[in-house]
Amino acid sequence: MTFYFIFADEERNTKKAKNRPSCLGYPVSIFFIVVNEFCERFSYYGMKAVLVLYFKYFIGWDNDLSTTIYHTFVALCYLTPILGAIIADSWLGKFKTIVYLSIVYTIGQVIMAISAIHDITDTNRDGTPDNMTFHTAMSMLGLILIALGTGGIKPCVAAFGGDQFEEHQEKQRSTFFSIFYLSINAGSLLSTLITPILRAQECGIYSKQSCFPLAFGVPAALMVVALSKLQQLWSTCIYFDICVHRSYSHRHSVFLPKLLIAQVKMVLKVLFLYIPLPMFWALFDQQGSRWTLQATTMDGNFGAFIIQPDQMQIVNPILIVIMVPILDSAVYPLIKKCGLNFTPLRRMTVGMLLAALAFVAAALLQIQIDRTVPNFPSSSQTQVKFLNLENTPVPVVVEGQEPFVVPGFNSSNNYMTLDTENVTVSAGGRNATAYFQKESRHTVLINADGMLQTLNDITEKPNQGMNAIRFVNGFRSHLNFSVKSDHLGPIAPLQVSDYFSVTHGKASFTIVNEEGQTCHYILQLGFGSSYTVLIPNTFTFGESCTENIKAIQDINPNDIHMAWQVIQYFLMTCGEVVFSVTGLDFSYSQAPSNMKSVLQAGWLLTVAVGNIIVLIVAEAGSLPEQWAEYVLFACLLVAVSIIFAVMAYFYTYMDPAEIEAKFMELEPDDKKRKELEMMTKDNLAYVNNETSNNTDVKQTKI
Numbered sequence: 001m002t003f004y005f006i007f008a009d010e011e012r013n014t015k016k017a018k019n020r021p022s023c024l025g026y027p028v029s030i031f032f033i034v035v036n037e038f039c040e041r042f043s044y045y046g047m048k049a050v051l052v053l054y055f056k057y058f059i060g061w062d063n064d065l066s067t068t069i070y071h072t073f074v075a076l077c078y079l080t081p082i083l084g085a086i087i088a089d090s091w092l093g094k095f096k097t098i099v100y101l102s103i104v105y106t107i108g109q110v111i112m113a114i115s116a117i118h119d120i121t122d123t124n125r126d127g128t129p130d131n132m133t134f135h136t137a138m139s140m141l142g143l144i145l146i147a148l149g150t151g152g153i154k155p156c157v158a159a160f161g162g163d164q165f166e167e168h169q170e171k172q173r174s175t176f177f178s179i180f181y182l183s184i185n186a187g188s189l190l191s192t193l194i195t196p197i198l199r200a201q202e203c204g205i206y207s208k209q210s211c212f213p214l215a216f217g218v219p220a221a222l223m224v225v226a227l228s229k230l231q232q233l234w235s236t237c238i239y240f241d242i243c244v245h246r247s248y249s250h251r252h253s254v255f256l257p258k259l260l261i262a263q264v265k266m267v268l269k270v271l272f273l274y275i276p277l278p279m280f281w282a283l284f285d286q287q288g289s290r291w292t293l294q295a296t297t298m299d300g301n302f303g304a305f306i307i308q309p310d311q312m313q314i315v316n317p318i319l320i321v322i323m324v325p326i327l328d329s330a331v332y333p334l335i336k337k338c339g340l341n342f343t344p345l346r347r348m349t350v351g352m353l354l355a356a357l358a359f360v361a362a363a364l365l366q367i368q369i370d371r372t373v374p375n376f377p378s379s380s381q382t383q384v385k386f387l388n389l390e391n392t393p394v395p396v397v398v399e400g401q402e403p404f405v406v407p408g409f410n411s412s413n414n415y416m417t418l419d420t421e422n423v424t425v426s427a428g429g430r431n432a433t434a435y436f437q438k439e440s441r442h443t444v445l446i447n448a449d450g451m452l453q454t455l456n457d458i459t460e461k462p463n464q465g466m467n468a469i470r471f472v473n474g475f476r477s478h479l480n481f482s483v484k485s486d487h488l489g490p491i492a493p494l495q496v497s498d499y500f501s502v503t504h505g506k507a508s509f510t511i512v513n514e515e516g517q518t519c520h521y522i523l524q525l526g527f528g529s530s531y532t533v534l535i536p537n538t539f540t541f542g543e544s545c546t547e548n549i550k551a552i553q554d555i556n557p558n559d560i561h562m563a564w565q566v567i568q569y570f571l572m573t574c575g576e577v578v579f580s581v582t583g584l585d586f587s588y589s590q591a592p593s594n595m596k597s598v599l600q601a602g603w604l605l606t607v608a609v610g611n612i613i614v615l616i617v618a619e620a621g622s623l624p625e626q627w628a629e630y631v632l633f634a635c636l637l638v639a640v641s642i643i644f645a646v647m648a649y650f651y652t653y654m655d656p657a658e659i660e661a662k663f664m665e666l667e668p669d670d671k672k673r674k675e676l677e678m679m680t681k682d683n684l685a686y687v688n689n690e691t692s693n694n695t696d697v698k699q700t701k702i
Helices: 002-019 028-049 051-059 063-079 081-092 094-115 132-163 170-200 212-237 240-255 257-273 278-288 290-295 309-337 344-372 562-589 596-621 626-649 656-664 668-701
Strands: 382-388 394-398 404-406 416-418 422-427 430-435 440-446 452-457 467-473 479-483 486-491 500-502 505-513 518-525 530-535 550-555
Touching (some): 028 051, 028 132, 028 170, 028 212, 051 132, 051 212, 063 132, 063 596, 081 094, 094 132, 132 170, 132 562, 170 309, 170 562, 257 626, 257 656, 278 290, 278 562, 278 596, 278 626, 290 344, 309 562, 344 626, 382 394, 422 440, 430 452, 467 479, 467 486, 467 505, 518 530, 562 596, 596 626
Parallel strands (some): 382 440
Antiparallel strands (some): 382 416, 394 404, 394 422, 422 430, 467 500, 479 505, 505 518, 530 550
16 A cells, blocks of 8 residues: 555655746746855855954964864864765755754854853953853854754755756756855855954943954844745745655665665765865865965055955955856857867866966965065074164174174164074174074164164064054153054163054054153055164154154065956866866766765765865975975876866766666566565455355354
8 A cells, every 4th residue: 555655645746846836947946945045155154254263352262273173163064964965865855954954053153143242251341251161162062053054954955956957957957056056155255245344343231342243143144034935945845855755765765675776876986986076175275274374475455445365265256156157158058059068077177177277376476475575584594684773874793794884773774694693793893792593583773882782573474464563762761652542652762662563554653752742653554564663862743753763674565466366266266166066066967866965965075075185285295385385286186187087088977867767667577576466465355255255154044
């Protein structure tokens, strides 16, 4: 009896599929799926954009621990798709898995928003949480739930969307995967723009702090919207995915064990083809690490607006939003008209080669940057220059170096590199022994009587395009220095302030003496520079107070414009669109009907493995030059692309639906067995019936 009910369910599902509402040739449910994916990706990328800053500035972790927890979270997000695929394909079905794990996802986002409210444990209302353990535990719980949610639904959403199309809608299904990928990057684009702005706001009940609750709360709200769209999809889809999946799988497992073996073979065949793919993601994911670090050494002034180094990543989703429609509606049809057989695996090979070219472009750009970056001292060297606090030139002799003269109220032009720590220095005829630490930079102050004072200079470019500024007080009394709300406090005569960070543009400094007189000094700053500002002994307050102030450049600003990175981003994005969108469609088309989520999970697993490759190569390589590491990654991907091309050449494309249809027809031996079972049942029923009748006759006679 169960056998016949299964056929009846499939017949009803077929009728439902034919009668489903459509719009422009696409199932209406597709539009709900795309909107849902946009909201989910906005939620994920928006939360991730400010996560490291949350760890560093709110939780109070150092850079290393913040980075470690961040990457652990990202890796977990790409490992949990395996769990989601197993749940979807063997238990709940895709749709229920998406709904249930989206609820888990939303709860995690809400917990993250709550964990960022400092007022919860700020009993003394000083703006700092008093019970950081509570906030840390809440945030870790929230991140675990988010990883389970976002990872669990990853392999299901794309596969569930593909399920909405009929076999004859192959073109529409391919377009859907392009639009689906477009919605992912649209969500990423907007969230990367909006969430950091929200985080920069100040909010709080008792004290105003960076508004992490709002930055996490808006992504949580987007997940609520995503859940509402799933509710609407429930009524639109009418259980289509669940019924077909459960009935179809149950029938095969009972009557066609050979089909299950064939399906497993199909999956393993595709998974074997996935082996080289992680290398692509190893290069792709460095946009958020190596390329961002590269941007910190570049000029982000675009005239009408300023791009910070960590904002350059937004170029990728912008280009994707532009390029996906162009490739889908213009490039691919043109290639087809030219008679070229641009198969999915060939597209993916081209995508990998484009990613390798992107890293070649990054290497060439890095070579140009290295020519403008100062040569900082090695572990066995020290670098020194001299700053004359007096108006008259001072002759200087350094042991082992050519004599030179330091102009008045100025410094020696460049740092000199020394290989010894103890050096005899003669300034103005006065000899002294100076001690310099290895792997460091120093500025030696020369005052009126030839006395020397050694300052420690910074030995790297300031982070995030900021500028490092310090003041030397050569004036005869104490001076106070401030910029905006930062106050350096009183600086005694012949003393030096600490470095403080200033953003690009016109920086206005206020100098105040003990009598309350003020002087406003403006310094035009670029990106990543360092200055020592000298207040000479001839300084006077008044309208011309800035005439004698001398700004001495210790580290030059970034000279290479950040726009040059667009070339590598363009190549990488071309590779991503050709590789990733095609890979999603290929994974779905080559997957058996009841194992589509498994292959989607396998596809996502390649991303996690790619991140592990980055750690291995970066740590094991230990290359002294960054451009050399870029070239290494490019060469590795070219080698892997060749291997993948060979594997693709011998790959035979499958039609899982056709293979499964053949197994659905009972084999001759199975037919005979079924006929024998039916005959046996009929005979037994006949014998039982005759026996019952005979018994009734005998009883009547008696």
